[in-house]
Amino acid sequence: MPSLIPRPPFSLIFSSRHRGHLFASFLTLKRIHITTTATTTTAATSPKIIVIMGATGAGKSRLSIDLATRFFKNSEIINSDKMQVYHGLDITTNKITIKEQQCIPHHLLGVFDPSQIVINPYIYRKLASKTISNIVSRNGLPLIVGGSNSFIYSLLTKQFNPKMDVFNGPDPDPVSSELRYKCCFIWVDVCFKVLNRYLCKRVDEMLDSGMVEELKEFFGSGEYLRVKRDGLGRAIGVREMEAYFSGGGVDLEVYDRGVRRVKVNSCELAKRQVGKILRLKEGGWDLKRVDATEVVRRKMTAEGGGSVAELWEEVVETSVKIVNQFLEE
Incomplete structure (x- = not known):
């Protein structure tokens, strides 16, 4: 298997933002490789962890x-987004920024070289398990946060078989409800109609905040030809905008078509993510649903302001009660 040691991303490392991500990645990798006797657990000694799930754009990172x-x-916090494990394309993959992290340790975020390795569920299980053990050894509380339910399933199920697929196909394999950790699941949910509108608006905001320049450099530097197509090459925005940037970045019709595809595929991703969450719930996973629909709705209207903050506080308070009850059990 290729080395898991990251190397700096192409020219992006020269910005302060990406230097910060690289430093955080180094600290994360150092923690991963610490030798610990707590790498395996039994039912009696399983640590307690918090898992924050939900579709893209639902508010998982903010809640964490x-x-x-x-x-x-x-x-x-341990990242469980399969695109955000790689360094590079921070805006396109919507990574939480160093400022937004507010000094909270983040693990497996922007760590791996996308030209050297693809982090699949089996590899993620091994890496995240070690990270959990290290956090617990420091008397910390692990928070698993991200939208990749295949990563979450591989990490948490007691017996994981990488050849089995519990999510896809006309006759998926049965979901195992036997978990190897004591888990508190918070599912941040937003109704599809509202979430789809928000995701389309968010794409426009990402484009305005530097996504276009980021992708221009990604394609122009030749990095696109080096990344693994089954890894960071699958990030939404890469394939959709390839024709525009490969053509010199001048055809506005091609640009508009690419942007529409980014929006459609973002909404389709959200739909798949919720489908997998429902599959886990039907399989016996005790998911606590927290509705953030009204928060997202108000964010897109003139009603925003204080009302959004108040509604978000209700989401936070509900989640805190769920976690406190879990920790007291």
Whole structure:
């Protein structure tokens, strides 16, 4: 298997933002490789972990930061987004920024060289398991946060077979409800109609905040030809905008078509993610649904302001109650 040691991303490392990500990645990798006797657990000694799930754009990262900074100060966050494990394309993959992390330790975020390795569920299980053990050894509370339910399933199920597929196909394999950790699942949910509108708006905001320039450099530097197509090459925005940037980045019709595809595929991703969450729930996973629909709806209207903050506080308070009850059990 290729080396798991990351190397700096192409020219992006020269910005302060990406230097920060690289430093955080180095710290994360150092923690992963610490030798610990707690790498395996039994039912009697299984650590407690918090898992924040949901579709892209639902508010998972924001909730994790609120929980970690305001209520559970010993928390450390483990990324479970399959595109965000790689360094590079921070805006396109919608990574949480260093500023937004608010000094909360983040693991497996922007760590791996996308030209050297593809992080599949089996590899993720091994890496995240070690990270959990290291956090627990420091008396920390692990928070698993991200939209890749295949990563979450591989990490948490007691017996994981990488050849089995519990999510896809006309006759998927049965979901195992036997978990190897004591888990508190928070499912941040937003109704599809509202979420789809928000995701389309978010794409426009990402394009305006530097996504176009980021992709221009990605294609122009030749990095696109080096990344693994089954890894970062699958990030939404890469394939959709390839024709535009490969053609010199001048055809506005091709640009508009690419942007429409980014929006459609973002909405399709959200739909698949929720479908997998429902599959886990039907398979016996005890998922606590927290509805953030009204928060997202208000963010897109003139009603915003204080009402959004108040509604978000309700989401946070509900989540805190769920976590407190879990930790007290």
